[in-house]
Amino acid sequence: MTDFKNKVIIITGAAMGLGFATAKVLAERGAKLTLVDYNEESLSTAKNEILSEYPSTEIVSIVADVSNEDAVKNYVDETVKAFGRIDGLYNNAGIEGRQASITEYDVDIFKKVIDINLTGVYYGLRYVLPVMQKQNYGRIVNVASVGGIRGVLNQVPYVASKHAVSGMTKNAALEYGRYGITTNAIAPGAILTPMVAEAFNQINPENPKKAETEYAQINPTKRLGLPEEVAKVVAFLLSDDSSYVSGQTIAIDGGQSNMYGNV
Numbered sequence: 001m002t003d004f005k006n007k008v009i010i011i012t013g014a015a016m017g018l019g020f021a022t023a024k025v026l027a028e029r030g031a032k033l034t035l036v037d038y039n040e041e042s043l044s045t046a047k048n049e050i051l052s053e054y055p056s057t058e059i060v061s062i063v064a065d066v067s068n069e070d071a072v073k074n075y076v077d078e079t080v081k082a083f084g085r086i087d088g089l090y091n092n093a094g095i096e097g098r099q100a101s102i103t104e105y106d107v108d109i110f111k112k113v114i115d116i117n118l119t120g121v122y123y124g125l126r127y128v129l130p131v132m133q134k135q136n137y138g139r140i141v142n143v144a145s146v147g148g149i150r151g152v153l154n155q156v157p158y159v160a161s162k163h164a165v166s167g168m169t170k171n172a173a174l175e176y177g178r179y180g181i182t183t184n185a186i187a188p189g190a191i192l193t194p195m196v197a198e199a200f201n202q203i204n205p206e207n208p209k210k211a212e213t214e215y216a217q218i219n220p221t222k223r224l225g226l227p228e229e230v231a232k233v234v235a236f237l238l239s240d241d242s243s244y245v246s247g248q249t250i251a252i253d254g255g256q257s258n259m260y261g262n263v
């Protein structure tokens with residue numbers, strides 16, 4: 001499939017996990033990519049891996065922390081300089097923080113989670129939307145979480161930030177729909193990425209695999225999701241085919257967010 005030929009897509013948090021999986025799917029389908037991440041080494045490895053599989057992919061890679069406004073403005077400017085336009089933004093970079101109850105939560109970590117997961121996504125919207133507005137075309141996918149639909153024990157800033165991402169998604173859809181721009185959010189459940197592996201480490205440091213297996217049992221599918229299963233939904237939302245879908249938060253969780261009690 002080459003439906004992303006000549007499409008320019010920015011992916012934040014592109015070095016690992018969901019961002020990297022989406023970068024590979026889009027490279028396979030012909031996209032030009034700006035890969036953004038604050039982990040320089042992993043970003044360089046990710047770029048090389050994509051180029052070894054899809055050698056003709058045009059890639060700009062930019063080391064940037066999405067919670068730094070100037071750095072976000074810069075990744076947008078550099079993309080326009082290199083490719084002349086921006087068709088899609090996968091506003092994906094995020095962190096989980098730590099597991100602790102509300103009263104025991106470390107305030108500095110609370111602020112950091114909000115800075116990256118909420119303000120970082122906002123900066124992405126703030127600087128990409130004017131470019132898309134001029135083009136009269138754009139596709140934005142923000143990354144929320146099932147923690148943006150429901151509460152999750154011991155993850156208060158994560159849940160607050162992800163609910164906010166879902167809210168900002170609705171606003172972007174309302175305010176910019178008239179310019180041919182759609183904005184949606186995805187709400188992944190537990191997808192097996194480095195971030196989730198780290199969460200299982202925190203839940204059961206002696207036996208993280210046991211924590212993972214137990215967690216999967218409460219999902220209707222009895223398994224965790226795979227990054228590729230998320231990437232294909234993101235690709236649809238970034239494609240021309242999703243032209244009348246906007247302002248939605250789409251769960252990618254094997255049905256778990258519909259559940260009340262045990263399955």
Ligand SMILES: NC(=O)c1ccc[n+]([C@@H]2O[C@H](COP(=O)([O-])OP(=O)(O)OC[C@H]3O[C@@H](n4cnc5c(N)ncnc54)[C@H](O)[C@@H]3O)[C@@H](O)[C@H]2O)c1
Binds near residue numbers: 036144
């Ligand atoms: N994996 C899941 O099950 C799951 C579920 C729900 C939501 N999410 C969300 O999906 C997104 C990606 O998660 P993942 O599981 O792939 O995580 P991950 O930790 O595997 O990868 C995240 C990537 O983002 C980068 N990153 C983090 N903070 C950054 C910053 N401030 N600036 C630039 N880059 C930064 C990291 O270096 C890393 O490469 C996050 O927003 C996360 O909250 C993931």
